[in-house]
Amino acid sequence: MALVLTEEQTMLRDSARGLIGDKAPVAHLRRLRDERDATGFSRELWKSFAEMGFAGLLVPEEFGGSGLGCVEAGVVMEEIGRNLTPSPQLSTAILAASALARGGSEAQKKAYLPKLADGSLIAALAVDEGAKHRPAKIAMTATRAGNGFKLKGDKALVVDGHVADLLIVAARSAGQPGDADGLTLFLVDSKAKGVAIERTVMVDAHNAARISFDDVEVNADQVLGEVDRGGALLEAVLNVGRAAVAAEMLGVADEAFGRTVSYLKERKQFGKLIGEFQALQHRAAHLYTEIEILRAAVLKALQAVDADAVQARVAVSVAKAKAGTVATLAVQEGVQMHGGMGMTDQFDIGLFMKRARVLQELLGDSAYHAEALAEWKKY
């Protein structure tokens, strides 16, 4: 497959750029942040996302979605990244929708997918437990009880956790933390008894929550996929999410870079535009090169995930690792080249730096994914 967007994908990008840039530019995030909005995103905006088909991108047509692929999902995520738009796109439209579409029973798909697609149901994926992304180390237990299980343990950095109606929870039903097997995914009502949710206010003013599960009872029909064999499904879903987050990071990096280049062309010092200084030109050109290389790696990963989400692991790790280093460089250089202005809250560039830092940690940082590559290559 050619590593360029098709005509349809370009059209989707243009309409996403129009809608998101119009209704949810960076000022939108600022307003929610300054008002300490309880939801953390705009329900109205989410409704427009659903109408535009973004919410149902990965939901098959028979369940009310548009049945598109990860490349399309990535195209939308890149625009979200450009505008730092808070929305349940990642948690609900990408992670939850792909988990249900890939692993759900007919009944589960029927019950949830149409609601995800029409924007009426918010869902969140609860995986990580410690400070870093380590899905293999999941320790939360799912103990057999009656015809179902009892969940016990804590989850951290659950994106949109405090507004989710439905939680998709990865727990250990067998084995020890560190084992590849023994994981099971569960669909849990966020209001179920024993679920305690605490919103965490993050540096980037986006939604995240800590959730604890105190002997939460779940029925057998709340198992998503197979008991003890949820690892592969989880890996596939995480790969979709990682590629999507890499696409969002590309948007963050590219926009921060674009703003920086514009600044280089308007700010004067020593009687010159600062963009005339070769030291800055070369750093900008280096960054341009890095971003173009990231763009190709992200598209490759998205296409690979569409072809086979588990096999895509290498391409996905390359993209997410590269996204981590490139977005970090883009925002740091952005702040530096804006000088004192870059340190002010009034200027947007700092918001890009905060968002990039969170996205770096989300679903594995650069080191995690470089390590995955080394392991895959056996050295």
Added chain:
Amino acid sequence: MTDLDTFRAETRAWLEANCPAEMRTPMQGDEDNFWGGRNAKFTSEAQKVWFERMRDKGWTVPDWPTQYGGGGLDGARHKILREEMAAIGARSPLSSFGIWMLGPALLKYGNEQQKAEHLPKIARGEIRWCQGYSEPNAGSDLASLQTRAESDGNDFIINGSKIWTSYANYADWIFCLVRTDPSAKKHDGISFILFDMTSKGVTTKPILLISGKSPFCETFFDNVRVPKSHVVGTINRGWDVAKYLLQHERAMISGMGGRDGGRPLGQVAADSLGSDDQGRLDDPILRGQIATFDVDEAALACAAERAVDLAKAGQLHPAFSSAMKYYGTELNKRRHEILMSAGGIDALEWESERSQEGARARAWLRTKANSIEGGTSEVMLGIVAKRILDLPGA
């Protein structure tokens, strides 16, 4: 099966049957390249057989038109051929400045007579070319070159000298930049001209490099007479041809790192350093450097693939090759720094059979030229800043 599937299957079968086993191993340095030319010698029977078979199919230049000795393959088939060759580790049958640089420029700017005269000889490896661009006082500032070509009837008389002319002492012909109008602004008085290195008045003198080898020369022209019909493109408009050729040179150099077909760095390092009980390289910091390198290399490969696809779609910025040249060469230097670290003391041997006469150290030293030849990294960044990012200033 689609046509492309059929082509892939046939190509695979043909390569399987025709590529000798010895030609499926990584090259061990420059000597393993076959450069063609009037005085070419093969280093092995396998090299000869492989070259001749590929030449007869037009696959030394698979995407050139068949009338000029090429394979006439479209983009998709060319990509398939490259993939199938890579899959069995097949070496390139012919290394050639004619293929990488002059050919594309002739295809775009040459007249019919020039194309018919030169392209088939390039394709068949009969003429080896060298590049006469740089001069002692015209390196990065190439357009300030001073070698003069003065009109004398139907000929030009060329005087001056070039420097850093790679393989000038082995080349049969040269593509050369000369000043044909000294009074014009510096970019406007340059012509792009071709001539035989055996012409009267051409001499070369090898230059020894830090790698201990002398792949290039100083080249002197003393009243060299060249017909005006050997000018490619318009007289005094040679800068356009020169720049177009440089784009190809830069694209070619950016891909050089991968071309040695070397073993994965992680394996090379594990061989010399050993692994711990979990199979991890016994040097965590080096392992981390290799992993980061692998990420960058894989991402660069995506970008190279995308550049081809963008070009096909007519969306590639003409200066993008500068970005790729910059990134690819800096990365290749990193690769060789890692190889030296992985090799430790063993990699430092210079003259011994065990080290294949210091192959690793010499290769490491050679890569330092990657970010100089074909335009330095600083110049590449300057081009990106001005032509792509449109930043202000001279």
